[in-house]
Amino acid sequence: MGHVIFKCPQTGLNVQHWLDEAEPDNPSSAYETVVCQACNRLHFINRLSGKLLGQQEE
Ligand SMILES: [Zn+2]
Numbered sequence: 001m002g003h004v005i006f007k008c009p010q011t012g013l014n015v016q017h018w019l020d021e022a023e024p025d026n027p028s029s030a031y032e033t034v035v036c037q038a039c040n041r042l043h044f045i046n047r048l049s050g051k052l053l054g055q056q057e058e
Pocket residue numbers: 008009010011036037038039040041043
């Protein structure tokens with residue numbers, strides 16, 4: 001794990017977030033809950049791809 005950069009859907013800003021190496025609580029879910037530094041809301045990030053939950057492919 002390491003830094004991931006995602007685009008905040010609220011502000012449109014690119015936000016850098018550090019993912020620790022801890023195993024997810026639910027092994028069936030690759031999504032990590034993070035507090036966004038841009039909007040202070042919670043987002044779900046896929047630990048494997050670094051994409052937001054529901055993020056559209058561009
Ligand atoms: Zn955000």
